[in-house]
Amino acid sequence: MEIITIASAKGGVSKSLLAVNLYDYLKNEGKKVLLLDTELQRSAFEFLSDIGEEDITATADISEVKDILKQAEKEKYDYVVVDTAPTITNLNASLISLSDKVLIAVKPARFDVKSVYNTVDLVKNSNAKCCILLTQTINTSSIIKNNIEELREIFKEEGIIVLNNTLSHSAAYVNSINDGKTIFRTKQTKQKLELTKIFSSLLAI
Numbered sequence: 001m002e003i004i005t006i007a008s009a010k011g012g013v014s015k016s017l018l019a020v021n022l023y024d025y026l027k028n029e030g031k032k033v034l035l036l037d038t039e040l041q042r043s044a045f046e047f048l049s050d051i052g053e054e055d056i057t058a059t060a061d062i063s064e065v066k067d068i069l070k071q072a073e074k075e076k077y078d079y080v081v082v083d084t085a086p087t088i089t090n091l092n093a094s095l096i097s098l099s100d101k102v103l104i105a106v107k108p109a110r111f112d113v114k115s116v117y118n119t120v121d122l123v124k125n126s127n128a129k130c131c132i133l134l135t136q137t138i139n140t141s142s143i144i145k146n147n148i149e150e151l152r153e154i155f156k157e158e159g160i161i162v163l164n165n166t167l168s169h170s171a172a173y174v175n176s177i178n179d180g181k182t183i184f185r186t187k188q189t190k191q192k193l194e195l196t197k198i199f200s201s202l203l204a205i
Contacts, residue, residue, distance in 0.1 A: 001072060001073050001076075001077050001078065001079070001080065002078070002079050002080075002100045002101065003069065003079075003080045003082060003098060003099045003100050003101075004022065004079060004080070004081050004082065004099065004100065004101045004102075004103065004202070005082040005084060005095050005096060005099040005101070005102045005103070005128070006018050006019045006022070006081070006082065006083055006084065006102075006103050006105060007084050007092065007095075007096065007102055007103070007104050007105070007119050007122075008084075008086045008104060008105045008106060008115075008119065009086065009087065009088055009115035009116065009118045009119050010086055010106075010107075010112055010115045011086040012086075012107070013086070013105040013106055013107050013112070013135050013136070014105060014135045014136060014167055014173070015083065015084070015086060015105045016039070016043045016044045016047070016083055017173055017177065018103065018105060018133075018135075018167070018198075019035065019037075019044045019081055019082075019083035020035070020044050020047055020048055020182055021182045021183055021184065021195050021199075022081050022199055022202075023035045023044075023048065023053075023056075023081045023182075024182040024184050024185070025184060025195065025196070025199050026078070026079050026081070026199075028184055031078040031079055032055070032075075032076065032077045032078045032079075033055060033077065033078065033079045033080075033081060034055050034056070034057065034068075034072050034077045034079070034080045034081070035048055035053070035055065035056040035057070035080075035081050035083070036056075036057055036058070036059075036065065036068060036069075036080055036081070036082045036083070037056070037057070037058040037082075037083045038058070038059065038060050038065065038082060038083065038084050038085065038091060038092075038095060039058075039060075039083055039084065039085045039086075040060055040085065042058045043083075044056075044083040045057070045058040045083075047177065047180075050180060051180050051181070051182075055077075060085075060091060062090075062091055062094045062095075065091075065094070065095065065098070066098070069098065082095055082099065088118045088119065088122070092119075092122065093122050093125075096122045096123055096126050096128055097122075097125070097126040097127075097128075099126065099128040100128060100129065101128060101129045101130070101131075101202065101205060102119075102123050102126075102128045102129070102130045102131075103130075103131055103133055103202055104116055104119050104120070104123075104130065104131070104132045104133065105133050105135045105167075106132060106133070106134060106135065107134070107135055107136050108134045108136075108137055108143070108144060108147040108166075113147070113150075113151065116132060116151075120155065120158060120160055123160070124158060129161075129205045130159075130160050130161070130205075131160070131161040131162070131163050131201070131202060131205050132151055132155070132160060132161070132162045132163065133163050133165070133166065133167060133198060133202075134147060134148065134151075134162075134163075134166040134167070135166070135167040136167065136168075136169040137166040137167065137168050137169060138168075138169050144166060148162050148164065148166075161205055163198065163201050163202070164201070165194070165197045165198045165201055167194065167195075167198060168191075168194060170190075170191060172186070172188040172190070172191045173191060176188065176191075183195055
């Protein structure tokens with residue numbers, strides 16, 4: 001069983017959107033997947049519950065988290081996707097320490113990029129593999145490329161991967177959530193391909 005945590009130190013970076021779509025992507029690949037939402041708002045849990053998904057649970061209590069993960073192992077889940085609160089807490093530190101992989105979502109803005117350091121520090125104290133994903137990017141390829149290269153230079157000694165693929169700023173993602181669908185249940189071919197590339201890269205690290 002592989003535990004994949006979606007993390008960020010700031011809100012508004014499409015973290016829960018990534019969590020619900022990763023859950024659906026893995027299910028479409030024939031995997032047995034559990035979504036664990038540890039945010040107090042429970043956005044990912046509520047969204048998947050509303051569309052009839054049952055392999056979902058929510059708690060912000062670390063002892064309950066550990067029990068849930070033990071039970072998921074017994075029930076032979078292939079993956080647990082963990083959505084976290086956008087902040088640095090003891091709970092998030094514990095979640096990262098329990099994870100196999102961590103995806104850090106960050107917008108390509110100076111203050112947002114600086115917030116990555118705190119999350120990376122948590123990862124450095126764990127055995128989790130980690131990658132950074134730029135989200136809500138606008139199609140200015142030279143600027144994004146520079147951001148990616150800058151992050152790579154900063155984190156190369158830490159063993160942190162910065163993904164080439166980015167999550168674009170697109171109304172299609174907002175519309176899919178408003179319509180009660182993951183992007184994989186829409187006709188948005190471009191966004192499906194974008195997320196498929198992101199998730200394939202994440203699974204390959």
